[in-house]
Amino acid sequence: MKKKYTVIDTPVHNIDGIAKVTGRAKYTFDVTLPNMLHGKILRSPHPHAKILNIDTSKAEALNGVKAVVTGKDTLGVKQGIWRRYKELCDEEILARSKVRYIGEPVAAVAAVDEDTAEEALDLIEVEYELLQGVFEPLEAIKEGAPQLHEHAERNINVTRHIEWGDVEKGFKKADYVREDWFRCSSQAHVCMETHGAVASFIPEGKLTVWTSTQSHYYIQVLLAGVLDLKENDIRVISRYTGGGFGSKFELDSAQFCSSLLSMKLCKPVKIILTREEEFMATKRRTPMFYYVRAGVKKDGTFLAKEARVFTEGGAYTAMGATALYLTGFFQTFPYVWPSYRYDGYRVYTNTAPTSAMRGFGAPQATFTAETQIDLIADELGIDPIEIRRKNGMYPGYEVPGQAYIQSCGLSQCLDKIEDWVKSRGKLPPNRGIGIAAYGFMSGGIFNWFDTPYAFSSALVQVNIDGKVDLYIGSQDMGQGSNTTMAMICAEELGVHVEDIRLHMGDTDKCPVDLGAWGSRETLMQGNAVKRAAAEAKRQIMEFAVAKMAPNIVYDLDIKDRWVHLIARPERGLSYYDVVKEAIRGKDGQPIIARGHYTPHRKGMISPAYSFGVQAVEAEVEPETGKITLKHCATAHDCGQVINPLGVKGQLEGAIAMAAGYGFTEDLPMDEGKILNPNLVDYKLLRATEMPETEVVEVETYEPEGPFGAKEAGEGLTNPTAGALSNAVYHATGVSIKDLPITPEKVLEALREKNEKKEK
Amino acid sequence: MKKTLLNITVNDETFELYIKPKKLLVEVLRDELGLTGTKRGCNTGACGACTVLLNGVTVKSCSVLAVQAEGAEVTTVEHLADGAKLSALQLSFLDQGAYQCGFCTSGMLMSATALLNEEPKPTREDIKEGIHGNICRCTGYNSIIRAIEAVAEGKYREKR
Known part of the structure; x- marks a missing residue:
């Protein structure tokens, strides 16, 4: 049977594959910058306590320590990813007055190396007043249980109700009714690359953050909120992400603390969480x-x-x-x-x-x-x-x-x-x-994040040699979305995957996409890519029509780098030749097309x-x-x-x-x-x-x-x-x-x- | 801490380095020699992301002091390919999609390389045992097992 598609539905090597099997792929963990300092985070050893005082003087006096930050150095913004609902933004990344779990960040240090930073953590003196903790939801919801947040009586954070049909009538009509209680346990994501960031602030006012993330756009916006910067004065770069599984699209302590320290020092600061921190203090x-x-x-x-x-x-x-x-x-x-x-x-x-x-x-x-x-x-x-x-x-x-x-x-x-x-x-x-x-x-x-942008956008540029630059905002954390997007673009445009040069993982270069969560990339980013490629193809075919002058009722298509009449596939022109002429015809402008996708009425x-x-x-x-x-x-x-x-x-x-x-x-x-x-x-x-x-x-x-x-x-x-x-x-x-x-x-x-x- | 002299051969190149005696092999490879293909996932020898060959035998380079490698030959993932020519295992990993995020891949390839050097015709159980010390959170291992099997079966012989 003849295959319907020339690119998709055929197994292809991941386009990042060679970089990954040769060890060439550079993750955040591998980023090193000149004059870079190393940061470590001090975390609460108590599940529930008031912070009475933090004395950082001894740590600051240690040779090799460049800066120590605590909650006092922050704007005290309570942040969260459910930005549409203020009461659900309840987390200070460096606690100012109270800690609520073991592992909650209370201070961060930047020093010449990791050992010195680690040593400095031991010299920070935090005075806590211990509070009674509560650890099980069925205990925490009881009257009189210790309360974590002032606004949340009986510790109820969110409630959700879904209902349809007549439930009582349904049960009455039932021949058999059974009820069960289940307990579902927790699970750690265990990304092989732990959370980490390298932040570099320059005095002209621009912060660049390399980080292991599922959404560079979210991190850009969330950082802007807690640092009081304009979103676009922050550049987030994330070319390779060593696993995500849902753990890497919220703002994390490595991103926040490295940024804060870098802004204080105007030097790059790198923080990589240890495996123990990853277990204790990430989601x-x-x-x-x-x-x-x-x-x-x-x-x-x-x-x-x-x-x-x-x-x-x-x-x-x-x-x-x-x-x-x-x-x-x-x-x-x-x-x-x-x-x-x-x-x-x-x-x-x-x-x-x-x-x-x-x-x-x-x-x-x-x-x-x-x-x-x-x-x-x-x-x-x-x-x-x-x-x-x-x-x-x-x-x-x-x-x-x-x-x-x-x-x-x-x-x-x-x-x-x-x-x-x-x-x-x-x-x-x-x-x-x-x-x-x-x-x-x-x-x-x-849209709990309350983005004003389209959910996914893509940009396609076809160059004089037929090579296609595809700019996407989606994040590949190993699931293979880079390859999927290159395939969708190549299929729609009628070229090969090798013709696509993919650009991703950089807020300075790529259009907004909300990131890799909720299984959204194939459908949402995929639709944006397909639409951008279709528009580029339309522009190319305008020139092909002018050149071939077919009967007006004939349709054209491009497949396998061949621009041709659909009804008579042997009648056609080389994709490369058409592109060259098209660009000349556009007064030397490359072919540029955009596509976007936001779900409506779904x-x-x-x-x-x-x-x-x-x-x-x-x-x-x-x-x-x-x-x-x-x-x-x-x-x-x-x-x-x-x-x-x-x-x-x-x-x-x-x-x-x-x-x-x-x-x-x-x-x-x-x-x-x-x-x-x-x-x-x-x-x-x-x-x-x-x-x-x-x-x-x-x-x-x-x-x-x-x-x-x-x-x-x-x-x-x-x-x-x-x-x-x-x-x-x-x-x-x-x-x-x-x-x-x-x-x-x-x-x-x-x-x-x-x-x-x-x- | 006083630095000490380390003579080490890495990927056929000999180095003389002054290092702190407490430096781990993985730190010297990554921080001193810039060979960042070797990763670090746990620092306790449990995940295998830092696996390299020390005189042909796999070690977790986060559990070896660099000074323990004095005079030894170390091979890292950067040495598997010959220029642009990938090794049979690297090709097979590509064909089987035996990696996703790629962070465990270097260590996995080193364990697989050592396994096939030692036992060119491993059983499926041998292969599973051979990579038992390497955690992969993405692939579920079966594609990796298939990739190693394909090389053992000689599918890439002509390409070697």
């Missing part, structure tokens, strides 16, 4: 206490659902308000629930703030919902695939008042996974297969949704409770695939991260202190623990996406914990509702089950 996945009640008919038809969530917010809002909304929204995904009521409470606690992490509230929703659906199916004697097929979303479905689903390949995904499950035949003892279905958004519509959440079904085959040792992942098969509808190699990589990577969430990763705490802030005690999956992965792409066409594409990376984090919990259930008969599913919990549940049987 993390939101732990949730989840109550879910569901009512269904005897035949498995879903009727009514009610969910209540209390999240451990940590000390500040961060992106937690979004996670709280999205978990409520995705609790119903990917199913049709005729009635639904959700109440979410985000509660302040004296722990490190919880925020965005790959999946953004949806992995918690999918774990709880999918675990419960299997319990319901089992109780009613219905096959797990069947109950999901019966209630699945479909193209054209409207989530009442929330979202409109255009493309939806859920039923095809269920078919593929059903075939895979059958192909496994009869399983050996102590093995089970669990499935979970999921959906996710392709970029967020909500509901409240997202312009498009990805779907999928995952099956996990796991073995459980009955004597020890040890779980081994054997296989993981995924059928995945991400619309039109742009780069098959990239999509596969996203899928396998998501499985590793989500399986870690399901059964090995956790951040246990004692009075707000994380007990495992290192990579020995924090157990993420290693190569020896990965299951075999099988992927089936189910292609649909998403009318809102570039070439029909939608998100392909983040949603894949949603199903694994639920599929794993169902696999354990089918292998052992016990359902673990408390993440992570550790051997201890499995053993304990097996013991309880056996005791019941004996009685």
Whole structure:
């Protein structure tokens, strides 16, 4: 079959690949400037305390120390990324009067080297008045609990309500109702490159910040807010980012403290967080206490659902308000629930703030919902695939008042996974297969950041030699968006990926894009790139038409560097020749085109949704409770695939991260202190623990996406914990509702089950 | 702290350096020699991003004092390619998309290089064990395993 496209839908090497495999790629961690100083941050050892006094004199007197800053050197701006809502901007980056979690920054030092800066931290004397702390949301919400913020009674930070249909009537009509409590644990992002920044301020008034980020635009704007500078007097550069996963689009302490120190000294200052700081004091996945009640008919038809969530917010809002909304929204995904009521409470606690992490509230929703659906199916004697097929979303479905689903390949995904499950035949003892279905958004519509700009913009310049400069604002943190954008541009313009020179990661050069979060780049930045390329192509073809003088009813196109009549592809001209003449014809001006995208009339959440079904085959040792992942098969509808190699990589990577969430990763705490802030005690999956992965792409066409594409990376984090919990259930008969599913919990549940049987 | 003389061969070039005795090998490679391809992800030897070859054997260069490498030969990621000609493993990593953010890639490539030097025909389990000490948060490892397998199977022999 002839391929529809010449560039997309064919695996290509990542355009940053050679730089990465040769070690040439320069990350923030690698940036060195002449006369550069090194900074370190002093952090609170207490979960809740008033700062009475900070004496920095001894530190300042240490040989090699150039400056010390504390909250007094700041403007005292309470900042946050939910800029539209002032009360949700609640975090001072250097605490002035109170600390609310262990690891909160209180001072920063710049010195000639890291050792000296470290030594100086020990010489800073902070006088604290200790306050009683509160660490669990269900404790913090009680009357009389210690209050973290003056404005937040009972420590309630944000509440969210979603409702449609007649829930009471739905439950009345139900033949079977079940309710479950779940506990979803926290998780650390563990980007291989820790947070870091190199800030360089020059007296003429311009601040340049190299930083590891998912959004240079957000960092530019947020820094402007806390430093009282004009946005465009700050240049943020971020060419390579060593992982993000949701942890790198809010303003962080390295960015803020290095900027503050550099502005004081007019010298470059570099701050790279240690792995321990990264664990203790950067954001993390939101732990949730989840109550879910569901009512269904005897035949498995879903009727009514009610969910209540209390999240451990940590000390500040961060992106937690979004996670709280999205978990409520995705609790119903990917199913049709005729009635639904959700109440979410985000509660302040004296722990490190919880925020965005790959999946953004949806992995918690999918774990709880999918675990419960299997319990319901089992109780009613219905096959797990069947109950999901019966209630699945479909193209054209409207989530009442929330979202409109255009493309939806859920039923095809269920078919593929059903075939895979059958192909496994009869399983050996102590093995089970669990499935979970999921959906996710392709970029967020909500504009809590309050940007006045288009959500994504792109600029294309075609030069005399046919080479194309593509300027984009999106950030590649490893997910491959640079390559995706180059492919979209090349496909639309009719050239090859090698013809594209990509410019990104620099606020001075690139148009605004909101950054890499909420699975937005492929659809949103992709649409902007496609539109810019289409406009450039239109300009080129004007000259081609003039030159070829075809019958006016003929249409032209460019493919594979060949400008031709669509009806008679052999009649055409070389792209390079046409470009040369076009530029001469424009009095020597290169061809320049712009494109932008902002979603309109697409509901409240997202312009498009990805779907999928995952099956996990796991073995459980009955004597020890040890779980081994054997296989993981995924059928995945991400619309039109742009780069098959990239999509596969996203899928396998998501499985590793989500399986870690399901059964090995956790951040246990004692009075707000994380007990495992290192990579020995924090157990993420290693190569020896990965299951075999099988992927089936189910292609649909998403009318809102570039070439029909939608998100392909983040949603894949949603199903694994639920599929794993169902696999354990089918292998052992016990359902673990408390993440992570550790051997201890499995053993304990097996013991309880056996005791019941004996009685 | 008094500086000490270090004689070290890195990527076939010999250096005489005056360094503080407490300097780690990774610090000397990155800060003194500018070889920033070697990364640092944890400083406790747990993540493997700083893996280099010391006399042909993998070490975590954040857990080795530079003075321990006195007189030794060190190989870093910068030495895998021969000019513009990539090594078989580098080509295979490209073909399999065996990296995403790229921050673990240098260490991963060094572990894989040592593995294949020692055992040119590893089993899948050997490969998994060979990179067990290297954390990758992006790829889920399977593409890396496939890339190493492809080289072991001789797919890149003619390109060597």
